[in-house]
Amino acid sequence: ETGVTQTPRHLVMGMTNKKSLKCEQHLGHNAMYWYKQSAKKPLELMFVYSLEERVENNSVPSRFSPECPNSSHLFLHLHTLQPEDSALYLCASSQEMGSGANVLTFGAGSRLTVL
Amino acid sequence: GQNIDQPTEMTATEGAIVQINCTYQTSGFNGLFWYQQHAGEAPTFLSYNVLDGLEEKGRFSSFLSRSKGYSYLLLKELQMKDSASYLCAVRDSNYQLIWGAGTKLIIKP
Numbered sequence: 001e002t003g004v005t006q007t008p009r010h011l012v013m014g015m016t017n018k019k020s021l022k023c024e025q026h027l028g029h030n031a032m033y034w035y036k037q038s039a040k041k042p043l044e045l046m047f048v049y050s051l052e053e054r055v056e057n058n059s060v061p062s063r064f065s066p067e068c069p070n071s072s073h074l075f076l077h078l079h080t081l082q083p084e085d086s087a088l089y090l091c092a093s094s095q096e097m098g099s100g101a102n103v104l105t106f107g108a109g110s111r112l113t114v115l
Numbered sequence: 116g117q118n119i120d121q122p123t124e125m126t127a128t129e130g131a132i133v134q135i136n137c138t139y140q141t142s143g144f145n146g147l148f149w150y151q152q153h154a155g156e157a158p159t160f161l162s163y164n165v166l167d168g169l170e171e172k173g174r175f176s177s178f179l180s181r182s183k184g185y186s187y188l189l190l191k192e193l194q195m196k197d198s199a200s201y202l203c204a205v206r207d208s209n210y211q212l213i214w215g216a217g218t219k220l221i222i223k224p
Contacts, residue, residue: 004157040217042119042214043202043212045211090157090158101146101165102210103148103160103163104160104212106150107157108155
């Protein structure tokens with residue numbers, strides 16, 4: 001399988017549940033990202049990992065916890081979420097961070113609904 | 116603050132030409148990207164501009180004017196499959212990507 005794969009595609013959870021989103025890339029990229037996409041809003045960068053080390057955390061609430069066990073896999077652990085966290089969560093990867101035409105390859109996203 | 120502006124929604128006719136504008140105010144500039152996102156699918160890369168001028172790629176072209184903080188995506192010979200959202204993003208001086216909210220393009224027969 002090629003590209004960036006995200007599972008599950010859809011998730012409904014209560015505010016007290018614990019769940020995880022998974023992202024896998026088979027492109028040999030060194031950087032992986034979590035973005036939040038809400039309707040009619042710009043993409044919000046949540047976390048960035050470069051060579052398995054977290055390099056950015058954009059003031060994301062602690063109820064979101066990322067994990068990057070290796071350069072091909074990225075997780076987003078979810079705990080005691082709020083209804084306003086309902087959104088599409090996109091994973092992306094790139095060859096490296098920063099310079100040049102650093103193109104992101106996105107997964108299709110995990111649609112999260114918090115009840 | 117940093118800001119990217121693009122129209123929320125546009126409508127065009129199959130076979131016609133449409134231009135989607137993007138204006139930006141960012142701390143520095145290190146390139147501008149356009150991505151296409153079909154409903155329920157992943158955003159996919161369309162174009163990258165770092166120098167002023169027009170970049171043509173088949174039916175799609177992207178233009179950049181750094182002095183004006185302005186770009187546009189030009190889609191020619193529109194097809195129904197071009198119905199999608201088009202996302203503009205600018206990389207700032209810290210190499211952070213600043214995203215617009217996207218333009219939903221509706222193609223009518």
